[in-house]
Amino acid sequence: NTLLDNIQIIARENTKSEFIINYTTKDLAKTFRNSVLQIYAKEDSEVTIHLVTNQNQESTIWQSIGFIVENHAKVTIYQTEIGVGKKLFSCMGKLTGNGSIFDLKGSYLLSGQEKMDFLYNVDLYGKKSNANILVNGVQKDFSKKNFKGTLDFKRGSKGSKGSEGEYVTLLNKTVISKSLPILLCTEEDVVGEHASSAGQIDKNIIFYIMSRGLSFDEAKSLVVKS
Numbered sequence: 001n002t003l004l005d006n007i008q009i010i011a012r013e014n015t016k017s018e019f020i021i022n023y024t025t026k027d028l029a030k031t032f033r034n035s036v037l038q039i040y041a042k043e044d045s046e047v048t049i050h051l052v053t054n055q056n057q058e059s060t061i062w063q064s065i066g067f068i069v070e071n072h073a074k075v076t077i078y079q080t081e082i083g084v085g086k087k088l089f090s091c092m093g094k095l096t097g098n099g100s101i102f103d104l105k106g107s108y109l110l111s112g113q114e115k116m117d118f119l120y121n122v123d124l125y126g127k128k129s130n131a132n133i134l135v136n137g138v139q140k141d142f143s144k145k146n147f148k149g150t151l152d153f154k155r156g157s158k159g160s161k162g163s164e165g166e167y168v169t170l171l172n173k174t175v176i177s178k179s180l181p182i183l184l185c186t187e188e189d190v191v192g193e194h195a196s197s198a199g200q201i202d203k204n205i206i207f208y209i210m211s212r213g214l215s216f217d218e219a220k221s222l223v224v225k226s
Helices: 205-208 217-226
Strands: 002-011 014-025 033-039 046-055 059-069 074-083 086-095 101-110 114-122 130-139 144-153 161-170 176-185 193-198
Touching: 002 014, 002 046, 014 033, 033 046, 033 074, 046 059, 059 101, 074 086, 086 101, 101 114, 101 144, 114 130, 114 161, 130 144, 144 161, 144 193, 144 217, 161 176, 176 193, 205 217
Parallel strands: 002 033, 014 046, 033 059, 046 074, 059 086, 074 101, 086 114, 101 130, 114 144, 130 161, 144 176, 161 193
Antiparallel strands: none
């Protein structure tokens, strides 16, 4: 019931690679997982990672990602959190190269007593580098979530762009949802954007969908899936 794993991905120059990493718990046993994923994208390489967590509510998870992206390299992560129990998630890295790109698209569903802490931190060093973090989530029951994201434009990152946003749909008033996106900058001529939104499903949207013949539960499910 214990998993300790350390995955290291080194992408050589001018290569393209794609990985699927899927953590699944098939029964209701209590489990503990401590996972580390290290990504080193060398010049002109491209790495795509599909990271899926589908465990039960009895799980305790510590998961860390670290990355370095060199000149004109790109790292893309698709993060999907379906069952997390209690999870601490950290994703931290550096865009050291000119024209380097980091792109993360995340989604999560928290229910029951599940609790998750997200921490994202990207340091931009290279000229015309680009970092994007977009996380969409749904919370229900008594779940709790903390989201902290930081984009830090370091000296030398002139012409760089960065954006981070977290958008969560709250299905019950008993959930706790906190979000703290941060922008830091010590360089001129950069573009940084951050956003955060939390709210319940729009009743007008539900009414519109139901007017097309769907039940209330079907309409709500459709909005959550979207």
